[in-house]
Amino acid sequence: MLSHNLLVNTGNILSLSEARQKASQNSTDELIETLKIILNDNQNKGDGTIVINGKEDTSLQDVDRKDLKITVKVFISSPDVHSLKEALDQTFKTLNTNVIESLVIAYKSDEEPENMLSSLKKIWSAVEEYIKVDKLSSVGLSDINTNIFIELFQWADIKPNIVQINLTTCCAVPPALQEFTKENDIQLLTHSDSYEILPQEMLEGIFGSTAHLRWLIRYQIHLKCRGILSSKGYLLYINKSSFKI
DSSP states (O other): OEEEEEEEEEEOGGGOHHHHTTTTSOHHHHHHHHHHHHOOSOOOOSSSEEEEEEEOOOTTTTSOGGGEEEEEEEEESSOOHHHHHHHHHHHHHHHTOSOEEEEEEEEOOOOOHHHHHHHHHHHHHHHHHHHHTTSEEEEEEESOOHHHHHHHHHHOSSOOOEEEEETTTOSSOOHHHHHHHHHTTOEEEEEOOOSSSSOHHHHHHHHOTTOEEEEEEEEEEEETTTTEEEEEEEEEEEEEEEOOO
16 A cells, blocks of 8 residues: 655645635635646655645745734644644744734544543643743644643643634623633633634545545734734645555
């Protein structure tokens, strides 16, 4: 069996006129449309990592880094620390930065609560390593059960200061979470991302039936002084395998 890894860097999707014309679409539709635009049929076969890049972003080349704010959301479905670090390291490299101002982790799992907490502790321990060397500023979690979030917060050496909830599936902020975030000066944010930003059937429709998504990053870069979104893009790491006859 041959296998290869595929790293997809969409580049700044704000520069894609086809994507801009569909600004009202949700995050999954936006991602699918973007992948269709930048992907081509010239994917190499064999071992190793294949890199597919979108249009190079030159819009921020002359902007001082201190004038930018980078926010990142990482979508993972495994507590594998290596994959998380791989995602973060690739993001630093791609964005040519030593620091990310805001990071939100979306960990999708159907684990039982006690297993979920154990997995999140593994993930958070890895995140703390980056915080301790000043590579991450504000960090938090998305769509997490209130009790699990509180337990993780109380356990953590470095406390999460962001929690993000989806108001399309939760019509109101849980009162206990609202009270806890207020008491502990935690930023309570909302979002409208799908529970699974790139469902397996859509992944296979684009990359083939043997494709497996290891991690996915969405980044946004704002100009601080004007609050303008200057760049937005996705990074995906996919494993593919095929039988050799």
